[in-house]
Structures are given as C-alpha cells and as structure tokens.
Amino acid sequence: MGRVIVVTAGKGGVGKTTVTANLGASLAKLGKSAVVMDMDIGLRNLDVVMGLENRIVFNIIDVINGKCKINQALVRDKHIENLFLLPASQIHSKDDVDVNRVVDVVSVLENNFDYVLLDSPAGIEKGFESSVAPAKEALIVVTPDVSSVRDADRVIGIVESKGILSISLIINRYDVNLVSKKKALNFESIVNILDIDVLGVIPEDKAIIETTNMGEILVNYLPGSPSAKEFGQIARRLEGEDIPIQLEKPKGFFGNIFRRE
Amino acid sequence: MGNVPVTLKGINGNVVLKIDPNAPFSDVISYMEGLVLNQRNFFSKGHLYIDTQGRVLSSDEVSLIEKIFSDIGVSFRINNEEKVYGAVRNDNQNVLIIDHTVRSGQLISFDGDVVILGNINPGAEVEVTKDLYVFGAIKGTVRVGRRVVALAFQPTKLQVNGKIVDFQNVNDRSRKPRMIEVINDTISFKTLDEREPKSVRRGKNG
Numbered sequence: 001m002g003r004v005i006v007v008t009a010g011k012g013g014v015g016k017t018t019v020t021a022n023l024g025a026s027l028a029k030l031g032k033s034a035v036v037m038d039m040d041i042g043l044r045n046l047d048v049v050m051g052l053e054n055r056i057v058f059n060i061i062d063v064i065n066g067k068c069k070i071n072q073a074l075v076r077d078k079h080i081e082n083l084f085l086l087p088a089s090q091i092h093s094k095d096d097v098d099v100n101r102v103v104d105v106v107s108v109l110e111n112n113f114d115y116v117l118l119d120s121p122a123g124i125e126k127g128f129e130s131s132v133a134p135a136k137e138a139l140i141v142v143t144p145d146v147s148s149v150r151d152a153d154r155v156i157g158i159v160e161s162k163g164i165l166s167i168s169l170i171i172n173r174y175d176v177n178l179v180s181k182k183k184a185l186n187f188e189s190i191v192n193i194l195d196i197d198v199l200g201v202i203p204e205d206k207a208i209i210e211t212t213n214m215g216e217i218l219v220n221y222l223p224g225s226p227s228a229k230e231f232g233q234i235a236r237r238l239e240g241e242d243i244p245i246q247l248e249k250p251k252g253f254f255g256n257i258f259r260r261e
Numbered sequence: 262m263g264n265v266p267v268t269l270k271g272i273n274g275n276v277v278l279k280i281d282p283n284a285p286f287s288d289v290i291s292y293m294e295g296l297v298l299n300q301r302n303f304f305s306k307g308h309l310y311i312d313t314q315g316r317v318l319s320s321d322e323v324s325l326i327e328k329i330f331s332d333i334g335v336s337f338r339i340n341n342e343e344k345v346y347g348a349v350r351n352d353n354q355n356v357l358i359i360d361h362t363v364r365s366g367q368l369i370s371f372d373g374d375v376v377i378l379g380n381i382n383p384g385a386e387v388e389v390t391k392d393l394y395v396f397g398a399i400k401g402t403v404r405v406g407r408r409v410v411a412l413a414f415q416p417t418k419l420q421v422n423g424k425i426v427d428f429q430n431v432n433d434r435s436r437k438p439r440m441i442e443v444i445n446d447t448i449s450f451k452t453l454d455e456r457e458p459k460s461v462r463r464g465k466n467g
Contacts, residue, residue, distance in 0.1 A: 150365055153382050157364030193382060193400075195362045 002033075002110040005117050005238075006135035008159070010151030012122030014143045015172040017045050018212055019202075020119040022228070023139075025217045026235035028083035032114040035074065035084040037106070039131035040121040041097055044088035051078060051215025052085055061089035064101040070108055079220050084113070094127035106134035124158055132159060137166040139199065143173045144184040149193055156194060168199040170234065175204040180250035187247060200234035202227050203248055267292045275310050278337070282316035293329050304330070309337035355391075362397065363387060383417055398436075408442035410453070421448055 007020045017040075024036040037060065038046035047053045058073035063086075070086075077083040086109070109116045120131035132138070138159045142152045156167055171190060178184040191198060205227035211218040219228045226248070233243050266284035270277045280289055297304060309330070318326075318339065327346045330337055336345050355373020363369060363377060365384030374392045381387055385401035393405045398413035404420040413436045419426040422443040438453040 150384060154365040154384060157367050160361075160364075193380075195379065 002113045003115055003137060003238075004106055004110050004135050005115065005137045005139055006120055006131050006159075006164075007117055007139045007141060008120035008128065008131065008155055009122065009141040009148070010124060010155040011143075011148045014141050014148050015202075015208075016122070016141050017049050017119050018208060018218075019139070019141050019170055019172060019231075020117050021046060021049050021217050022219050022231045023235060023238075024083055024115070024117050025077070025080055025219045026231045027115050027238065028077070028080045029219065029232070030235055030239060031082075032239075033082040033084075033112075034115040034117065035086055035109055035113045036117045036119060037086040037109075037131075038088035038119050039102075039127060040119065041088045041092050041094045041127060042090065043121065044090050046119050047075070047085060047087045048215060049212050050085060050217055052087075053215075056087045059087045059089040060102075060105065061092050061096065063105055064098065070105060077217075079217075094121070094125070094130070097126070097130050099130045099133045102130050103134040124155060128155075128158075132162050132164070135164060137168075138164050139168055139170055140194070140196070141170050141172050142190060142194070144171065144175070144179065144186070144190060146185065149185060149190055152194055156196060168197050169194055170199050171201045173204045174201045174247070176248045176250045178204075198245060199237055200230055201245055201247060202230050202234075265292070267296065269296075272310075276307065277310045277312050279312045279314060280316060282314045286322055290325055290329070293326065297329055297333060304333055304335050307335055309335060310341065311337050311339045313340055363401065365401075381416075408440065410438075410440045412438045414439065414441075422446075424448060 007016050007023070009016050020036050024034045027034045036046060036050075038044050040046070041061070047056055052075050055075050058068040060073065062068045063070050063073050074084045074086055077085070086105075106116055106118070118131045118135055121127040140152050140156060140159075142148045152169075159167055169191070171187065174187070175184060179186045187198075187201065203226050205225055207222050207225040208218055208227055211221045214221070218225065219231050222228055223232075237243055266281045266288045268279045268281075270279060278293075311326070323339065323346065326337075330346075338345055355371070356376065357369075357371045357373065358376045358378070359369065360378045362379035363381045363385040365382050368386045368388075369375065370388040372390045374394070375387065375389045376394045376396075377387070378396050380397035381395060381399045381401040381403060383400045386403075387393065387401065388404045390406040392408040393403065393410070395409070395411035397411070399409075399411045399416045399419070401416065402418045403409060403416055406422060409419070409421060414428065415436070416426075416428070419428070419441070421441055424443075426441060426448060440451045440453055442449055442451075
C-alpha cells in the first residue's frame with residue numbers, strides 16, 4: 001500500500017504544482033515509485049511544469065469514463081524512471097468529476113505505487129473536495145504572506161473535518177532577507193498561527209521559476225540549487241528520516257557584494 | 262421495615278430512598294427533613310433514586326419532597342422515571358471542551374461555558390452564552406455572555422454581553438493573560454499575570 005498525499009493550499013500561486021512535481025521527483029530519486037495526479041480539471045498545469053504536455057494521450061476523465069485503463073493514461077517522466085503523471089483533462093470542468101470514481105482510481109494507484117501525490121486546485125470548492133476525498137495525508141503549502149496563511153488556516157480546518165489527521169506544512173518562497181527586514185512573516189509566526197508540524201522550508205529561488213518555464217523539474221535539472229536540496233530533504237523527512245529544519249542565514253552587506261552572481 | 266417510614270439503601274452504586282407505602286405522608290416528609298438536617302453532607306449535591314414501593318405520589322407531595330432536597334442541591338428521580346426533580350445536577354452543567362485550535366471559517370456556538378485548549382485564529386467565530394476560557398490567544402471574533410479569560414488578546418472583534426470591547430483604548434500591551442467580565446453592566450479588565458506568554462503550539466503528532 002502506498003501513501004496518498006494531497007498537496008493543497010487554498011490560495012492560488014503559492015506553488016502547489018511546483019511542490020507536487022519536485023516532491024514527486026525527489027521521492028522517485030530516493031528509489032520510490034511515485035505518481036503525481038493533476039486534479040486541476042480544466043486548468044491543468046502539472047504536465048506543462050514537468051514538460052510532458054506533448055506526451056499526453058489519455059487523461060483522468062478518460063479513465064473515469066472507462067475510455068482507457070489507468071496504465072494507458074499514466075505518462076512516464078522524461079528523465080526519471082519511476083515518476084509518473086496522471087494528467088487532468090483540459091476540456092472538462094471540475095463538476096464533471098465524480099468524487100467516488102476518483103477515490104476508485106486512487107485506490108488502484110495506491111496498490112501499485114509507493115506515493116500518490118494529488119495536486120489540488122486553488123479554492124475550497126468541488127475540485128478541492130475531490131482531491132482531498134481520496135487522500136490519507138495532507139501537505140499544506142504556504143508562502144510567508146498573511147493572505148496565504150489565513151487561507152491555509154481555513155483549509156487545515158476543512159481537511160481536519162474530512163478526517164485527515166496527518167497534516168504537515170511546507171513553507172514555500174521563504175525569503176530570509178525579506179523576513180530579517182520584517183517585510184514578510186517569519187517562520188515562528190507562521191507556525192504559531194497554523195499550529196501543525198513543518199515538513200520543510202523552501203527558500204525563494206529564481207531557479208524554480210526558470211526551470212518551471214522550461215518544462216524541466218528543478219530537482220532533476222539543477223540538483224545543486226538550495227531549493228532543490230530542500231526538496232530532497234523534504235522527501236527524506238516524508239520517508240521518516242529525522243532531519244532538522246535549517247533556515248538560511250540572511251546575507252549581510254558584504255555577503256551581498258561577494259555572493260552576487 | 263419496622264416503624265421507619267423511609268429507608269436508605271445503596272443499590273448498584275446509587276443511593277435509593279425507599280418510602281414505606283403504608284406510612285402517612287406527613288410522617289414521610291418529617292422523617293426526610295430529619296434526614297436532611299442530620300446528614301446534610303451525605304446528601305449534599307448528590308443524586309437520589311426514590312422508590313415509592315407502589316405508592317402513588319400526588320404532584321403536591323412530589324413538590325414537597327422537591328422543596329426539601331433542592332434546598333441542599335440534591336436532585337432525584339422517582340421510580341426510575343426519566344424526569345429529574347430538584348436541583349440541577351452538577352455534571353449536567355453545560356461545559357464544552359475543545360482540545361484544538363479553532364481555525365478560520367469554523368464557528369463554535371454554545372449555550373453554556375466553553376474551554377478551548379488552543380488559539381482562536383483570525384476568521385474563526387466563537388459564541389458562548391456564559392463564560393469562555395481560552396488557553397491560547399484570541400485572534401478571531403468572540404462573543405461571550407459574561408466572562409472571557411485568555412492568555413493573549415488580539416481579537417478581530419470581542420463582545421462581552423453585547424458590548425464591543427475596544428482594545429484601542431487599552432493602554433498596556435494586549436499579549437497578556439487577562440480576564441474581561443461584566444460586573445453590574447460595566448466591563449472590567451483584570452490582568453492575570455505580568456509575565457508575557459507565548460501562544461500555545463501543539464507538539465509533534467499532537
């Protein structure tokens with residue numbers, strides 16, 4: 001039996017899709033078999049981020065409607081052997097999805113893979129519900145913004161009410177320099193408000209934007225970048241390793257001069 | 262039975278008061294009054310089962326018994342009926358305990374007292390008709406009937422007995438445990454501890 005984890009946030013643009021793709025890839029690099037599911041029916045992005053758009057033949061709606069088998073719809077990653085994508089449909093809407101059928105599809109996948117990661121859409125409506133329903137665990141992605149943390153708080157409440165008790169937090173786009181100038185929420189205040197375990201803090205990293213727009217997964221394309229390293233650690237923490245969270249030190253005046261690229 | 266009109270027995274952990282069906286009711290009442298007078302501490306705030314042993318009590322007679330026992334906070338049932346007479350039992354007091362943080366979008370509305378082991382986050386609403394005790398920080402909207410106690414106050418909106426408490430007018434910092442209650446239609450502030458606490462954080466897997 002694999003683990004079924006929903007990656008969700010409430011607010012849009014915080015990096016749910018990026019986290020799903022990179023975490024899936026990191027887990028696959030640890031030797032686990034992983035499938036990432038795009039649940040954003042009608043606004044699919046995960047395939048674009050992974051650069052697999054032109055390999056899609058069938059999608060999850062086809063699986064649900066019985067047009068194909070699940071393994072026909074799964075797309076293998078370009079570079080990583082044991083990473084698969086189950087794409088969303090672009091021509092349907094979220095209301096076309098029967099939640100019970102999604103649960104059926106996921107239960108087949110969890111018997112064949114170590115990890116099933118569900119990339120939830122933004123919001124707390126139908127699409128969110130159908131991605132939370134099959135999940136046993138949840139990863140909440142927040143950025144150090146007040147609006148993101150508020151939305152995450154609401155989402156955690158809903159996810160808890162659906163009976164998912166294993167909920168962890170990933171703080172994305174954490175800019176230590178902004179935080180040290182008190183222009184963004186700091187780590188402690190985010191944790192204080194949300195009151196859940198933190199799985200990792202991904203630093204703000206231009207490399208993410210760069211690789212995402214190229215259709216390459218960061219942890220595969222630029223494995224040395226700070227954010228890619230943190231994704232690797234998050235994957236190992238998911239696997240049960242006890243790795244303490246270390247925040248970057250803010251760069252001082254001299255650091256800014258000497259580290260400038 | 263002898264001549265005693267009322268006997269006390271412990272049956273299955275319950276205190277059962279047996280009334281002699283043939284004794285005159287005035288004897289029964291005076292004997293009960295004697296019992297209550299002499300053994301006040303034994304009865305105090307307890308719960309009794311009265312077994313009439315076939316005797317039918319009129320409503321006047323029941324109200325006489327009720328008067329004796331409600332004075333010392335005792336409640337009782339007659340012949341295992343559902344209805345509870347006398348004083349309200351202590352364990353029936355309306356207290357709701359919430360052992361987690363109240364999150365944004367969650368509404369807690371309760372008739373009675375509420376204890377929250379956690380914070381009240383922004384966007385959460387808590388309505389309590391009596392007292393609210395928060396072992397954490399209040400950051401959301403709170404309406405209480407009588408009294409609110411918390412480790413820290415940063416509320417979006419706080420109403421005590423229908424009156425809005427304005428924290429702009431409070432001089433000292435609000436991250437302190439304090440008690441706000443209504444006394445004679447005025448709102449009183451009381452700081453509970455001078456030390457500044459941190460709002461609660463649940464431990465790993467908690």
